Amino acid sequence: MFKISALIEHQDRLYERKSELKTLLKAVTAGTPVASSCPAVENWSEPFEWDSRADDIRFNMFGISKYRANQREIINAVMAGRDVLVIMAAGGGKSLCYQLPAILRGGTTLVVSPLLSLIQDQVMGLAALGISAYMLTSTSGKENEKFVYKALEKGEDDLKILYVTPEKVSKSKRFMSKLEKCHNAGRLSLISIDEAHCCSQWGHDFRPDYKNLSILKTQFPKVPMVALTATATQKVQNDLIEMLHIPKCVKFVSSVNRPNLFYSVREKSLVGKAVVDEIAEFIRESYSNNESGIVYCFSRKECEQIAGELRERGISADYYHAEMDVNLREKVHMRWSKNKLQVIVGTVAFGMGINKPDVRFVIHHSLSKSMETYYQESGRAGRDGLPSECVLFFRSGDVPRQSSMVFYEYSGLQNLYDIVRYCQSKTKCRRSAFFRHFGEPSQDCNGMCDNCALSSEVKEVDVSDLAKLVVSMVQEMQAKDQRVTMLQLGDKLRTKHKDLSAELKREEIEHLVIKLIVDSVLKEEFQHTPYSTNAYVTMGPLANQLLQGRKTIKTETSSRQMNKKSKRSSSLSGLESKLDELRKEISAAHGSMLPHTVLSTQQIGLISSQKPDSLQELESIIGKLKTDKYGDKILEVMRHDAVSEQHVEDATKDETCKRRSSKRAKTQKDVVLLESSEEEEEA
Numbered sequence: 125m126f127k128i129s130a131l132i133e134h135q136d137r138l139y140e141r142k143s144e145l146k147t148l149l150k151a152v153t154a155g156t157p158v159a160s161s162c163p164a165v166e167n168w169s170e171p172f173e174w175d176s177r178a179d180d181i182r183f184n185m186f187g188i189s190k191y192r193a194n195q196r197e198i199i200n201a202v203m204a205g206r207d208v209l210v211i212m213a214a215g216g217g218k219s220l221c222y223q224l225p226a227i228l229r230g231g232t233t234l235v236v237s238p239l240l241s242l243i244q245d246q247v248m249g250l251a252a253l254g255i256s257a258y259m260l261t262s263t264s265g266k267e268n269e270k271f272v273y274k275a276l277e278k279g280e281d282d283l284k285i286l287y288v289t290p291e292k293v294s295k296s297k298r299f300m301s302k303l304e305k306c307h308n309a310g311r312l313s314l315i316s317i318d319e320a321h322c323c324s325q326w327g328h329d330f331r332p333d334y335k336n337l338s339i340l341k342t343q344f345p346k347v348p349m350v351a352l353t354a355t356a357t358q359k360v361q362n363d364l365i366e367m368l369h370i371p372k373c374v375k376f377v378s379s380v381n382r383p384n385l386f387y388s389v390r391e392k393s394l395v396g397k398a399v400v401d402e403i404a405e406f407i408r409e410s411y412s413n414n415e416s417g418i419v420y421c422f423s424r425k426e427c428e429q430i431a432g433e434l435r436e437r438g439i440s441a442d443y444y445h446a447e448m449d450v451n452l453r454e455k456v457h458m459r460w461s462k463n464k465l466q467v468i469v470g471t472v473a474f475g476m477g478i479n480k481p482d483v484r485f486v487i488h489h490s491l492s493k494s495m496e497t498y499y500q501e502s503g504r505a506g507r508d509g510l511p512s513e514c515v516l517f518f519r520s521g522d523v524p525r526q527s528s529m530v531f532y533e534y535s536g537l538q539n540l541y542d543i544v545r546y547c548q549s550k551t552k553c554r555r556s557a558f559f560r561h562f563g564e565p566s567q568d569c570n571g572m573c574d575n576c577a578l579s580s581e582v583k584e585v586d587v588s589d590l591a592k593l594v595v596s597m598v599q600e601m602q603a604k605d606q607r608v609t610m611l612q613l614g615d616k617l618r619t620k621h622k623d624l625s626a627e628l629k630r631e632e633i634e635h636l637v638i639k640l641i642v643d644s645v646l647k648e649e650f651q652h653t654p655y656s657t658n659a660y661v662t663m664g665p666l667a668n669q670l671l672q673g674r675k676t677i678k679t680e681t682s683s684r685q686m687n688k689k690s691k692r693s694s695s696l697s698g699l700e701s702k703l704d705e706l707r708k709e710i711s712a713a714h715g716s717m718l719p720h721t722v723l724s725t726q727q728i729g730l731i732s733s734q735k736p737d738s739l740q741e742l743e744s745i746i747g748k749l750k751t752d753k754y755g756d757k758i759l760e761v762m763r764h765d766a767v768s769e770q771h772v773e774d775a776t777k778d779e780t781c782k783r784r785s786s787k788r789a790k791t792q793k794d795v796v797l798l799e800s801s802e803e804e805e806e807a
């Protein structure tokens with residue numbers, strides 16, 4: 125008996141060691157740009173002949189003042205004609221890495237992208253920049269299709285970038301034959317596979333049609349291919365290289381870190397209304413300027429209910445889930461994209477198609493099923509690089525609901541328990557959990573998570589005795605062949621040990637049971653009924669160790685009070701609000717153009733701080749194209765703002781003068797003998 129538990133303990137240590145080694149191995153293979161074919165020789169940071177043309181397009185066409193990490197190097201490798209694999213976090217700026225070379229290289233660039241909404245957003249954005257971008261999808265009209273096919277075949281009309289869904293490549297012979305003609309005439313200059321993780325079954329969004337994209341490299345071996353994704357796992361990377369037939373690609377792996385995101389976990393009340401109250405208060409307090417946000421919920425029903433409850437509390441919110449009519453869903457998405465709706469309350473169905481760069485907060489009403497999905501979902505915040513918040517509402521009682529959904533997935537429970545550990549910790553840096561998960565060396569959090577930012581007294585409490593009571597109860601029931609859910613376990617424990625029930629709240633018992641499950645002392649088992657899958661609690665591999673006193677269980681308690689009134693978002697200045705209004709007006713006048721395409725939030729910030737007063741100065745901030753298009757209107761808004769500022773200033777001066785003279789008069793009247801100085805009056 126003793127031997128068995130010693131072996132189990134040893135096994136446990138080996139498992140831990142294995143995962144440590146795996147992480148280290150990944151850390152060695154990840155890291156900064158790695159050239160997979162000719163390691164040390166290639167230096168993509170050095171000067172290239174296309175530098176000045178690239179700089180001109182970047183600034184004057186895209187309005188981007190400087191490259192972000194790895195962008196220039198990736199563009200150089202693509203320009204040099206190499207196949208390239210880009211792993212870059214959400215919002216890192218992958219689009220520029222193929223759009224800029226598409227313009228520089230001439231000819232036509234083919235872009236494969238998985239979703240209609242993503243394609244529409246991109247084509248609209250490029251059209252607003254005056255770049256001739258088109259799409260071929262299941263919804264393209266006949267006229268559009270005719271134009272594109274003619275342009276591919278004859279090359280007479282301008283077709284710089286063509287977006288297609290993967291189905292076009294795998295199913296449309298007509299399309300492939302036109303593409304071949306374009307290639308034979310030497311006009312197919314680049315192939316880009318966006319959201320490339322869709323190729324891999326190990327990715328989180330596998331699309332069968334992506335599997336057939338290998339045909340592109342087979343048919344057009346000399347055309348450089350760039351594959352881009354935000355999913356970082358090594359397994360997916362290897363899969364992509366193999367499936368797309370790009371063994372000699374140059375690989376650029378950027379950090380998963382999103383330094384502008386503030387991560388926090390809040391205790392979720394047992395009372396549903398209290399949770400919605402807290403969410404509504406958070407939005408009202410921190411995001412009163414209608415800044416965009418997402419609230420993720422577990423189920424369709426929960427989405428509808430919470431959207432309604434937020435509306436009752438004065439928040440402009442609507443819901444989005446897979447079972448809605450497609451047109452209705454798109455309408456909600458569009459209202460939100462145009463800043464006419466502040467919050468979308470969605471299920472995970474509100475996912476990959478979201479291209480909005482200025483999402484300021486992502487709130488999880490319930491936990492995600494893994495660290496990876498949480499990283500993806502929360503990562504929809506702050507794609508423009510500005511400070512944004514990711515808040516997860518956690519209560520242990522939510523775990524069985526998730527576990528009964530994921531237990532049949534490969535590593536489903538392990539992945540879920542990883543995020544539960546993330547939520548239960550009151551000391552470990554949230555960011556470091558992501559680094560660990562993606563096997564990347566740790567980086568400084570800079571106080572951008574609750575555990576790093578909020579100093580609090582966290583105490584470790586030894587709860588082994590209570591844990592033994594819980595485990596003994598499970599053991600007793602198991603001996604009687606009885607099954608018990610977490611909820612029942614809590615109730616039984618409090619009935620049996622009446623002395624405890626006054627002290628222990630339901631949440632505390634649930635917290636402990638989940639901790640014991642995560643620590644392998646207890647285990648979840650599942651049983652299907654015709655309507656649902658129930659999760660039961662049973663003895664886990666380390667249960668006997670605890671019962672025999674060879675394992676201690678400690679939980680963390682914290683005196684921390686989340687500062688609910690913390691205002692991370694800076695409020696907009698008067699000028700910023702006016703420029704925000706202007707971009708909305710221009711967007712509305714153009715119908716399909718989104719406000720952030722007219723001016724990004726970052727550009728609004730720059731204009732407001734630098735206050736240009738001529739078109740020339742404005743051009744040095746937002747580039748030529750946007751200045752030509754909107755410069756006059758922007759300057760008009762600025763002049764108007766300066767005049768009203770002047771009015772306010774004058775009015776304030778007048779008011780101060782009046783107050784001073786009345787005060788002086790009063791002083792003279794009241795205290796005749798004392799002549800006070802100006803400074804004294806101010807004080």
Ligand SMILES: Nc1ncnc2c1ncn2[C@@H]1O[C@H](COP(=O)(O)OP(=O)(O)OP(=O)(O)O)[C@@H](O)[C@H]1O
Binds near residue numbers: 212216217219354509
């Ligand atoms: N160098 C840059 N400077 C400032 N903004 C940039 C820069 N590069 C890209 N951006 C902006 O960042 C935002 C996100 O870019 P992009 O859509 O290319 O991200 P992505 O890496 O494709 O993200 P996702 O994985 O979510 O698709 C866009 O608004 C884009 O204009």
Ligand SMILES: [Mg+2]
Binds near residue numbers: 218219318
């Ligand atoms: Mg993208």
